[in-house]
Amino acid sequence: MSMLVEMGSVVENNILSDDVRAMVIQAPRVAAQAEPGQFVMVKNESGSTFLRRPFGVADVDREQGRLLLIYRVAGKGTRELAGLEPTMEISVEGPLGGGFRFGEVSGGAYSGKEDGRTLLIGGGVGVAPLIYTARYLAEREPENKPLFLLGVRSAEELFWQDYLKEFTEEIIVTTNDGSAGKKGFAIDALPDILAAHDIRHIKICGPTIMMEGLAKLAMERGIECQVSLEKRMACGIGVCLGCTFEGKVSGKRWKICHDGPVFPAEEVFEK
Template sequence: MKKFLEEAAVTANGPVTDTVYKLDCRAPQVAAAALPGQFVNIALTGRNTFLRRPFGIAGVSAKAREITIIYRIVGTGTENMAKLRTGDRFSIEGPLGEGTFSTKPGKTLLVGGGVGLAPLIFLARRLPDKPIVLVGGRNREELFWTDFFAENAEKLYVTTDDGSAGMKGFAVAAVPHILQNHAIGRIAVCGPTAMMRTVAEAAAAAGLPCEVSVEKRMACGIGVCLGCTFESKIDGKRYKVCTDGPVFDGREVF
């Protein structure tokens, strides 16, 4: 797949919550080529970070030639991103990753938690059949993600750890109910590792294919540093998350 290095221009950047931000930027080449599941590497000129930072693509507007990134402030790099203003420019590399989500016809269940939901937004918009979406959060305040899926989901389910909204418990607790009430053909999941593992196991038990979007620390993003490799559970080979993924068959990872 083609990847590009271009100068992106910020068109909007602001908070969704106290710690989660949404960034829109004009990056024509990346926007034209991006597929659901791919990511970009960002470098902010003149900031006190050395390595590029990887971020999943949450959306693409081909007409406006823009991409959307949703990120949580967790350190120096994302603190610097939150300071970007309209018109600011930065270096962007992408779209990266050869392993992408399937967009074949059929009913897909999307399961996500935290900022892992961001790439699933892009996927929901590209699927030919409206998906069933399961959003997991610690509490009611973390369910703002449902707003991003509302237009593209056939039905939305929510779970919260504290029971303040939807079903009480982790997201995987709702999977059996969803599978009983919908003719699901495959599952796509992105979020905390423990959540992805349990969803992938539930999918395997139900005889359903499951795609997982793996998150690993990356130094280069292009398969050179070998810092993001893992050993396949199927064939024992080592795969690079940045180039072979980030989306894999759940059986490969768990």
């Protein structure tokens, strides 16, 4: 699989909440290659920012050649992206990194299908790359759709369910303020889910502190767990060394953009 730089065009750039936007980009060459858990680096060539911005691929429509990116408006670069309108050009570099792996069989090989139930857990805009992951699992094994644990701040962020419901068996919601679902954090709901379902695989993306607690619980229970790391990236291809960490098991210095962003939980967090 090769990395491309493609001049795409904006199809939609919709408002989901006060600070979250959903951008659909026509970029058929990148869309044809993107896999669940990978990311792209995008740039508004007519904007004032120099560096590209990394975003996890939220979903893909290969037939129409389109990518979905869901992002939080948090600074100058994302404010400029939020101002893009349909037909405007946007440069897309990708797909980048290594995504989620499915169905480990032996020696690091993967079958593409999960044995047993998978639980996807997302928090904040970390939910975005799990949409495409849920689609992948549902289309590969429609009789074994994943469960989804959605941890958000309030009921205002329940728009994620519209993107997930087609591809999931059940969506369990926690909100920080108790305005929807279970009051608390995602980790507060996890023990009940594990008691009610035979979960064999967990895939997580969200804030680091959230992922650490969830991953540790998964590892304690002997559940195969993968985490997708969120990190500021300058180059996206492993050259600048700005997004590295030391593996807990291997001791290797990993580049999140090049070697990840998805890693086995035990390589990222202490058991």
